[in-house]
Amino acid sequence: MKRVFIFLFAIISFSCQTRKSELKLPSLISNNMVLQQKQQVTIWGKANPGTKVTISTSWDTGTTIKANADSTWQAQILTPEAGGPYQMKISNEDSTVTINNVLIGEVWLCSGQSNMEMPLEGWPPADTIANYQTEIREANYPAIRMFTVGKKLSVTPEQNCTGSWEICEPDKAGRFSATAYFFGRKLFQELNVPIGLIHSSWGGSAAESWVSKDHISQITDFVPELEKLEKLGPQLKTYEAWLSTHDSFNLKSSKGTDQLAGENIYDTYCSDTLLNTENWLTAHVPGSFERTTGPFDGVVWFRKAFELPASWAGQNAILNLGAVDDRDATWINGEPVGSNEADNQWNVPRIYKIPGRLLKAGKNLLAVKVTDLQGSGGISGNNSGITLSLESNPWAKPISLEGEWEIMPVAEIRNGKVYLFSPETNEFRNRPELATQLGTSTPTALYNGMIAPLINYSVKGCIWYQGETNIGRATQYLLIMQSLIANWRATWHQPEMPFYYVQLAPYWYNDQQATNLAELRESQSKLLETPHTGMAVTLDAGSIFNIHPPYKQKVGERLGLLALTKTYGLNLPCTGPLPTSIVQNRHQVRILFAPHSISGGLVLKPGKISQFEIAGADTVFLPARAKVDSMGITIHNPGIKAPVFVRYCYRNNSEATLFNGNGLPASSFFLSINEN
16 A cells, blocks of 8 residues: 555656646747837737746846736737847746747738738739749848738637748748738838738638627628627537548648649549439539538539530530639530649639530530639639630630539538548538538638737738728728728727728729729728828739739838838828819819829820710710829810719729829729819
């Protein structure tokens, strides 16, 4: 008995001696970080409840605090003027974490959707940054650091995120957000202090996903979705347990290669012409399959039966699917005819030659395996339609393949893994019920996953590049963005935190003459009424047929000019011409501009249509002739005898023609004489 007691005592003693205090830090508090200068910044983490945690720095600041009952701790330390490198040590009774190469400078949060996410190396071949090879080669700024937040959707606010601080040097800068990099470079060149950039963005995301529950709930449009989210938390655990019972593989290999491209995902089964598909779902093509499935990333099979005239049988044909988001592999009558499973091909038209031997008179079957990696996915088509045409006679009327297609999701991408759903047992339709699906347009989902983990980290301000996903909801967008700015300012306890954003560039949105883009830009302009904001105009920096324009240098530098002028007090031109009023003079209208915005005068770009339109009370707009003088512009159209309305750059394909002497473009605008 005595030996047993001694043995147990020895085990307990050994256990106590080796018990670690489990000192943990968030990913943001790590090597190469940049801290905001001359401020009480927060350092936080976890340790065993009640243990003392000591923070010491090589700039002679330190403090000791005690871990709370829930293991969390946080402390404030004062940072000096910009400089470094410094070292920070965080320790308790049996652990020490040393953080090296710390710089003190200016820290900015950079967020939005794909045009903020787009890296300096681009997404070749279709989406690249202008002069990117030279830009990457010359990106040698060790005092600029970027932390890229790992993508995460969440029902509730997360406490930590994945990511690391990277030093700006050529072998790493290619993966930096291009807009954020050019913004940071402009600040560094003018201020000559270290620059920290926290990059948190997700392509295709909607603005409402970046707002917290307590703020977005004030917009009644989103209350029904928020009520569904309340039920989703417990359901997700059930769903993820169900997923774990399925065959799966990692999306990326240990070497970072994509393991999904070219993978056989029920290819033979789903392309079979004799398959019974009465239990399949339906979706309209062109369009996103998520209108049927709800938010879903993964592999979805599409099938469409079509009738072929007897005269076409045996003749070579051309299949025009248009763009497919993101990848496709395509079959005709059970045989593969083409595929494009490379990265970044979401907007590349799929045009495949179909051998005549595969086509028969009467019923034929087209099957397309669509792989969507993020955001919405599907067969998005193009302006000329989704068609099958004769190769030998391109003038013959093509067969339209648009309309209702049968679809079946067969694999889901979730948290870096690919889970397979057997179409033979109808697994997708048998999955556990979810009140809603988390996606990049779900209110609060990205705030919870990618903003909440950052809120303890001190920042000077924010830059934002987003809006494409909210096209068609201009009035609502203004409310969302007002809520987002108020939310983030409250979150960081900075009621006057600078918020500078990008006004969307020209893009055709499937209708070059439509005005839905300009209407969203109007909401972006109205957001300037919110104090301590600024808008970078990009009407001269777009690409009509590419939603990811390559001229991110202009975007980042104009955001930088706003920050340098409005936040740091430098005397630099930062805005294009700003209209203040319009005056009617008989058949003409004169537009006046804020004097500070037309430094160097007004300039109309020669050789281009002026982009001004004028209308009477009937709101029928006609092109207007424009004449510039030192303080304003006079416009008229002989067909408008009593002008009431004026607008500029109001079509989706409109590009800037009006600048000031500093080369900065005016925003699109809509003015009414009756509102003066």
